[in-house]
Amino acid sequence: MAKTMPERKGHSALGLDAELARRLLYTMLLIRRFEEKAAEAYTLGKVGGFLHLYIGQEAVAVGASSVLRADDYAISAYREHGHCLAKGADPRRVMAELFGRRDGLSKGKGGSMHLFDRSVNFLGGHAIVGSHLPLAAGAAFAIKYEGRDAVVVCYFGDGAVAQGEFHESLNIAALWKLPVIYLCENNRYAMGTSTDRALAQTEIWKFGQTYGIPSEKVDGMDVLAVRAVVGRAVARARQDKTPSLIEADTYRFRGHSMRDPAGAVYRTKEEVEHEKERDPIVMFRERVLTPGILTEADVRALEKDVNDRIDEAVAFADASPEPPDEWLFTDIYKED
Amino acid sequence: MAVMTYREALNLALREEMRRDPSVFVMGEEVGLYEGAYKVTQGLLKEFGPKRVVDTPIAESAFTGIGIGAAVLGLRPVVEMMTFNFALLALDQIVNSAAKMFYMSGGQYSVPIVIRGPGGPAAQLAAQHSQSMEVYFYHVPGLKVVRPTTPMDAKGLLKSAIRDDNPVIFIEAETLYPVKGEVPEDPDFVIPLGQAIVRREGTDVTVIAYMGMMYRAMEAADELAKEGISVELVDPRTLRPMDVETIIGSVRKTHRAVVVEAGAGFAGMGSEIAAFVTEHAFDDLDAPVERVTGANAPMPYARNLEKLKTPSKDKIAAAIRRVCNANGS
Ligand SMILES: Cc1ncc(C[n+]2csc(CCOP(=O)(O)OP(=O)(O)O)c2C)c(N)n1
Ligand SMILES: [Mg+2]
Numbered sequence: 001m002a003k004t005m006p007e008r009k010g011h012s013a014l015g016l017d018a019e020l021a022r023r024l025l026y027t028m029l030l031i032r033r034f035e036e037k038a039a040e041a042y043t044l045g046k047v048g049g050f051l052h053l054y055i056g057q058e059a060v061a062v063g064a065s066s067v068l069r070a071d072d073y074a075i076s077a078y079r080e081h082g083h084c085l086a087k088g089a090d091p092r093r094v095m096a097e098l099f100g101r102r103d104g105l106s107k108g109k110g111g112s113m114h115l116f117d118r119s120v121n122f123l124g125g126h127a128i129v130g131s132h133l134p135l136a137a138g139a140a141f142a143i144k145y146e147g148r149d150a151v152v153v154c155y156f157g158d159g160a161v162a163q164g165e166f167h168e169s170l171n172i173a174a175l176w177k178l179p180v181i182y183l184c185e186n187n188r189y190a191m192g193t194s195t196d197r198a199l200a201q202t203e204i205w206k207f208g209q210t211y212g213i214p215s216e217k218v219d220g221m222d223v224l225a226v227r228a229v230v231g232r233a234v235a236r237a238r239q240d241k242t243p244s245l246i247e248a249d250t251y252r253f254r255g256h257s258m259r260d261p262a263g264a265v266y267r268t269k270e271e272v273e274h275e276k277e278r279d280p281i282v283m284f285r286e287r288v289l290t291p292g293i294l295t296e297a298d299v300r301a302l303e304k305d306v307n308d309r310i311d312e313a314v315a316f317a318d319a320s321p322e323p324p325d326e327w328l329f330t331d332i333y334k335e336d
Numbered sequence: 337m338a339v340m341t342y343r344e345a346l347n348l349a350l351r352e353e354m355r356r357d358p359s360v361f362v363m364g365e366e367v368g369l370y371e372g373a374y375k376v377t378q379g380l381l382k383e384f385g386p387k388r389v390v391d392t393p394i395a396e397s398a399f400t401g402i403g404i405g406a407a408v409l410g411l412r413p414v415v416e417m418m419t420f421n422f423a424l425l426a427l428d429q430i431v432n433s434a435a436k437m438f439y440m441s442g443g444q445y446s447v448p449i450v451i452r453g454p455g456g457p458a459a460q461l462a463a464q465h466s467q468s469m470e471v472y473f474y475h476v477p478g479l480k481v482v483r484p485t486t487p488m489d490a491k492g493l494l495k496s497a498i499r500d501d502n503p504v505i506f507i508e509a510e511t512l513y514p515v516k517g518e519v520p521e522d523p524d525f526v527i528p529l530g531q532a533i534v535r536r537e538g539t540d541v542t543v544i545a546y547m548g549m550m551y552r553a554m555e556a557a558d559e560l561a562k563e564g565i566s567v568e569l570v571d572p573r574t575l576r577p578m579d580v581e582t583i584i585g586s587v588r589k590t591h592r593a594v595v596v597e598a599g600a601g602f603a604g605m606g607s608e609i610a611a612f613v614t615e616h617a618f619d620d621l622d623a624p625v626e627r628v629t630g631a632n633a634p635m636p637y638a639r640n641l642e643k644l645k646t647p648s649k650d651k652i653a654a655a656i657r658r659v660c661n662a663n664g665s
Binding site for chain 1: 361387392393395397398399400401402403404405406407408409410411428429432433437438439440441442443444445446477478480501502
């Protein structure tokens with residue numbers, strides 16, 4: 001390891017030391033492996049309903065979460081396994097939720113699209129496109145009302161940009177100076193609709209300018225770039241309650257959901273293969289191996305840890321019983 | 337007890353709850369500087385300041401969602417709909433976010449929000465501003481729905497709604513804002529949600545009605561008393577959860593039931609009440625349950641047509657006579 005010291009110094013100027021590299025790579029690998037196993041479980045009939053995989057987009061959730069404190073909040077749409085895991089949720093309980101079991105985060109009542117984890121301030125899991133953008137502003141409103149310095153990161157897709165709630169939320173967040181970071185994961189498609197078929201302005205970050213808030217575009221395949229851009233936005237939100245709009249340029253390697261196997265009709269195979277060359281995990285692995293921040297052995301050890309942990313998550317989910325029948329009627333109203 | 341208007345009773349409830357709990361705040365269009373489109377929030381900005389009396393842009397979906405998001409973090413927002421007709425723009429937030437978050441999160445995140453404002457028939461406001469809106473909400477598990485008929489109920493129920501840990505839809509009425517009545521000034525006075533009230537005791541027939549229809553049914557009952565028909569009037573006050581027990585108890589006593597509602601009858605509140613009365617008290621009934629409902633038409637503007645749209649005292653009285661003359665006992 002000693003021979004890599006000069007390189008490591010250079011990188012630590014960017015904030016990238018072995019500890020951080022390990023953390024970022026580990027979490028991206030964890031999400032990737034989780035999704036692969038979730039897909040497998042889906043084909044085995046253990047996971048039902050809609051299953052939207054995050055594979056290809058891991059750098060966004062991991063880069064953004066890496067600058068958040070435990071008392072900060074994250075909220076997302078239905079492609080949210082990665083966001084929830086990156087915020088710190090236990091993969092066993094996330095997997096159990098996908099399996100519809102009683103030890104799932106939401107006792108099996110939410111499923112893949114409705115993950116919530118109060119213990120890590122993960123506010124869900126919302127499956128009506130655009131609907132959680134006002135909720136994020138509301139959480140930020142509460143933070144400001146209570147005089148705290150926490151922030152909210154709100155992940156959403158390019159599809160939500162056409163919704164009124166995107167514009168209503170940006171307007172009010174800007175007007176009231178709410179500590180929220182709107183982080184758009186532009187993976188170029190909303191189901192089969194490419195952004196140029198849905199948006200008059202496909203440069204999504206520019207909508208932030210309209211509302212007078214700091215807005216930036218970032219390479220969503222580069223975990224360090226996401227970390228840097230979101231880090232700045234978080235600092236602004238924390239210090240003076242300035243909201244931001246960030247557009248992360250990314251790509252989903254799988255279909256829209258498991259029911260859209262390859263996303264074959266609305267995009268070409270060549271396009272998908274081409275984008276896979278920018279796999280955020282492969283690129284980051286190179287980035288940390290080349291200067292020797294981590295060694296091959298380090299990476300192999302991380303992969304082994306991740307695989308073990310996800311195997312354990314699947315075993316946990318498998319072993320967890322179904323929720324009892326009475327739970328159909330619990331958690332509808334909170335009793336005093 | 338003090339005599340005050342329904343509007344003043346609501347205002348007092350808001351003030352008392354805001355004084356009692358710093359997490360309570362009011363938000364909506366024109367609630368602050370303008371003091372409320374119907375002046376329910378009059379004076380609140382002055383007493384509590386702009387942090388707790390928040391004027392919003394015209395964006396029902398967003399400010400309702402913001403209220404829900406704030407409630408998830410533990411605040412107690414009272415979101416005003418300028419009129420409930422506009423709540424349709426926020427229906428997704430109310431139904432998909434507020435009502436279901438507690439369930440979808442397996443009991444992790446509750447949503448202690450009140451969404452309030454006037455609804456129901458108004459005066460010549462035509463089809464878009466004069467609708468009975470409760471029907472859109474009481475179908476939804478996870479919501480509570482309140483319709484307060486008197487100033488006392490307005491105060492006591494709004495206070496309970498604010499203290500409730502669940503989303504409460506609280507629909508007032510423009511036509512009732514100036515109505516005066518006795519209201520307890522005790523800040524600890526509350527009326528629990530889910531409790532009906534017998535507003536008039538009687539022996540021949542149970543009439544179930546709320547809001548403006550309760551006042552009309554009361555007039556009909558006065559008239560019928562002279563004919564020797566004794567009407568018992570039950571006001572559910574909370575439509576969800578519904579106090580089925582009180583209604584059934586009354587029907588078991590009178591053996592007849594008439595349901596009155598201002599909204600269009602098809603799949604309305606009357607359908608639901610008629611259904612559960614039949615389910616729970618079929619053997620006690622001496623006549624089929626009658627429904628007196630708003631016409632199955634949009635609200636017209638013209639004065640004469642508008643009158644036809646909503647049940648009149650005469651229509652209510654006629655229905656009561658019909659069930660009482662039905663041969664059964
Ligand atoms: C309001 C609403 N309309 C339609 C849908 C159906 N739907 C689910 S996902 C989706 C595409 C959304 O795409 P995007 O926001 O880009 O997110 P991505 O799937 O790319 O992560 C659509 C149309 C929905 N869930 N909600
Ligand atoms: Mg998309």
